[in-house]
Amino acid sequence: MQPLKYFAVLILGLTVFFATAAAQRPPLRASDYNVELLDLDDRPHIFTIYEPPARGGYIAHVNLKRITDWKASAEVPFAAAALRLQFWLEGNTPQLEVTAYLGKIAPRSNPGEWEKMATAIVVSRSLAPDETVTISETDKFGIQPFQVRAFRAQPWSVGPPQITNKTQSLTVDSFSEARPAYTLKVRNVSHKAINAIHSYGLENDRKQGGSGSSATPLIPAGRIFVIQQRFALSEERLKTTEQSEPTKREIVIAAIVFDDGTFEGEPDQAAEMAANMTGDRIQLLRINSLVDAVSDSALRDPEQFKKLKSDIAKLSEEVDPAVTNELMLRFSTASEDTRNRRIKDEIANGLRSTKIHVLREIDKLELQGGNPDFGLRLKHLMTTLVKTGN
Numbered sequence: 001m002q003p004l005k006y007f008a009v010l011i012l013g014l015t016v017f018f019a020t021a022a023a024q025r026p027p028l029r030a031s032d033y034n035v036e037l038l039d040l041d042d043r044p045h046i047f048t049i050y051e052p053p054a055r056g057g058y059i060a061h062v063n064l065k066r067i068t069d070w071k072a073s074a075e076v077p078f079a080a081a082a083l084r085l086q087f088w089l090e091g092n093t094p095q096l097e098v099t100a101y102l103g104k105i106a107p108r109s110n111p112g113e114w115e116k117m118a119t120a121i122v123v124s125r126s127l128a129p130d131e132t133v134t135i136s137e138t139d140k141f142g143i144q145p146f147q148v149r150a151f152r153a154q155p156w157s158v159g160p161p162q163i164t165n166k167t168q169s170l171t172v173d174s175f176s177e178a179r180p181a182y183t184l185k186v187r188n189v190s191h192k193a194i195n196a197i198h199s200y201g202l203e204n205d206r207k208q209g210g211s212g213s214s215a216t217p218l219i220p221a222g223r224i225f226v227i228q229q230r231f232a233l234s235e236e237r238l239k240t241t242e243q244s245e246p247t248k249r250e251i252v253i254a255a256i257v258f259d260d261g262t263f264e265g266e267p268d269q270a271a272e273m274a275a276n277m278t279g280d281r282i283q284l285l286r287i288n289s290l291v292d293a294v295s296d297s298a299l300r301d302p303e304q305f306k307k308l309k310s311d312i313a314k315l316s317e318e319v320d321p322a323v324t325n326e327l328m329l330r331f332s333t334a335s336e337d338t339r340n341r342r343i344k345d346e347i348a349n350g351l352r353s354t355k356i357h358v359l360r361e362i363d364k365l366e367l368q369g370g371n372p373d374f375g376l377r378l379k380h381l382m383t384t385l386v387k388t389g390n
Helices: 003-015 111-116 136-141 234-240 267-292 304-313 321-330 336-368 374-388
Strands: 030-038 045-050 056-060 080-090 093-102 118-126 132-135 146-152 162-165 170-178 181-188 194-203 206-219 224-230 249-258 263-265
Touching: 030 080, 030 093, 045 056, 045 080, 080 111, 080 118, 080 136, 093 136, 093 146, 118 132, 118 136, 132 136, 162 170, 181 249, 194 224, 194 267, 206 224, 206 249, 206 267, 224 249, 249 267, 263 267, 267 304, 267 321, 267 336, 304 336, 321 336
Parallel strands: 162 249
Antiparallel strands: 030 045, 030 146, 056 080, 080 093, 093 118, 132 146, 170 181, 181 224, 194 206, 194 249, 249 263
8 A cells, every 4th residue: 555545544544533433343252162361471361262263362462471581593583572362163172373473563553563573373272171281382482381271161141231321312223142242233313423432331330341432423313333342251250359140230321422512421421532532633633734834845755754753743742721621611510520630631642642643654654665745645635634524
């Protein structure tokens, strides 16, 4: 993909505020097996093994237990920067494959970008149920051995959860259970587009994770949106608490924010979503101003990539008190903590995440090399997108 086209994808993604669920996929179905990882990084893990053909996985990077006196060899010239574990079923037998990413990971990069790195298969093998296996092959790649165990899952469902909808403009069209997740399909029955939504689970009245999504628009009037809520598997819960098997689960559709800035549902959740999107939008406009301030002839110079990157890196993450005050007035029914602290924090988060995302994408473009006229087209694209908002 040419640099201009790649950057166009980036800016479009920014304009919709990094939508996390616009392209939603069918829910995965869990098999009868889980897999446990021990001594890989800073904590134990338990993951679901999904029904074929799906594969589950985990990438360990930051807290891997490394061998301090490891030496490179002709076979493995670089230590593993990260390990990718994949597990799946063949027939009714759990399978494991471990892949090492070799060399150094670029700053601000993410796992999707690591696929261009040199890789090596560490081990690929079957896992006998309830047998703890030591993966010693990692020592060749500079990582201490760790343990893996596949085992049959305990019963997961305790019956359908209660569904609590704190909005008026969403209705529940359907509900289904596909272990390990419940899936809700909700419809926007209002005449306005919804730009953000937040939901969460309750297990015996304790929060069990949540999800938030935003885009411009996220749920157009009359359209369907899919919510998935995963509760902790019983094995995970038993390892972290001493409480007995839960008897009550609840899925809460907590809040939505419309494209006109109004909201329904919990004021605190709505205020935080609106504040985060505000930070995103402010930073996007600043980025456009930086691009627009450069002359057409200067934008033909590939070196302007580096200048643009430097200017974006210097963009402020300080929150304008006037912006905070406007949101505090709009969400006057939110809690004191949200109005006095969380709104400001979420604006700052939006400012920061937009800047980091742009810098990461510019890193990619620098690796790909410049395009003599992409800057001119980028300047026109940015102006158009900021004016139209899409």
